[in-house]
Amino acid sequence: MQDRGRNHLLASLAPSDWDRLASELQPVTLAVRKELELRGHEVEWIYFPQSGIASVIAESAESHRVETGVIGFEGMTGTGVVLGDDRAAQTIVMQIAGAGHRIAASRLLALLAESATLRQKLVLFARAFSIQVAHTALANGAGLLEQRLARWLLMLHDRVEGDTLAITHDYIATMLSVRRPGVSVALKVLEEQGLTRTNRGMIAVVDRQGLLEKSAGLYGRTEAEYRRLLNWVAPRD
Numbered sequence: 001m002q003d004r005g006r007n008h009l010l011a012s013l014a015p016s017d018w019d020r021l022a023s024e025l026q027p028v029t030l031a032v033r034k035e036l037e038l039r040g041h042e043v044e045w046i047y048f049p050q051s052g053i054a055s056v057i058a059e060s061a062e063s064h065r066v067e068t069g070v071i072g073f074e075g076m077t078g079t080g081v082v083l084g085d086d087r088a089a090q091t092i093v094m095q096i097a098g099a100g101h102r103i104a105a106s107r108l109l110a111l112l113a114e115s116a117t118l119r120q121k122l123v124l125f126a127r128a129f130s131i132q133v134a135h136t137a138l139a140n141g142a143g144l145l146e147q148r149l150a151r152w153l154l155m156l157h158d159r160v161e162g163d164t165l166a167i168t169h170d171y172i173a174t175m176l177s178v179r180r181p182g183v184s185v186a187l188k189v190l191e192e193q194g195l196t197r198t199n200r201g202m203i204a205v206v207d208r209q210g211l212l213e214k215s216a217g218l219y220g221r222t223e224a225e226y227r228r229l230l231n232w233v234a235p236r237d
Contacts, residue, residue, distance in 0.1 A: 007048045008074045017118040025101040032097040037088035045102045046078035052098015057091045067175035072159030079126035131225045139218045146186045150214035158234035163205045
C-alpha cells in the first residue's frame, strides 16, 4: 500500500477513504514547468504534491498571464473535477520541481460517488483554494508591488523545505503580472531591508517576520481559512 507521505489532504483522510484511494495512486516526478492542467482541455489526472509548488495561471485571449493561486503539499489539483467540471478553466504548471502522486480523474470521480466523507474533504479543499484565489485578486488590486511580493514569497516559503526558493525575476514578473524591472527594484528593497537575499535564479528568505510586516495584512487571511477548513497550518507558523 502507498505511504500517505507529506501531502496534508492524503494524511487527513479517514482510514476507509485512504484505503479506497491508495491503490489508485501513482507516484510521479513533477519537473519544473510540467503542465498538470491545460486551460480548455479535459482534466485527465489529479495530482497530490508531496513537494514542489504548482502555479495556477489565468490567461487572456491576448496571452496576458497572471498567477491566481499556488498549490503545494497542502492540497491537490483538479478542484474543478471535484466540483463537477471535467475541463480546466486555467493552466496549472509546476514552478518549483517536486514529486507527488496522481490518480486518473475518472477513477477519482468514481471514488467520490462511493464516499460522502471523501467528497466532503476534497470539496473543503476546493473551498479553501477558492478563498486563496479571491485574496490573490484582492492583493493584486489593492497591494503595492513590495507588499504583493512579500505575500507571494511567504506563500512559497510555507510550501518548501529550507529557506531558498528556486525562482527567477522573469518568472516572478509573469506570476505577479508586472514588468521585470519593477520586480528587480522591489527585490532590491527587500534585500536592502534584510528580508531576503537574492542570487541568480534563487531567493532566500532571511527575515520571515519582516516579510509578514511588509505584506501589510495581505498575508494571513487565506492561511486562517486553510486552518479553519482543513486544519492545515504551515509548518513555519
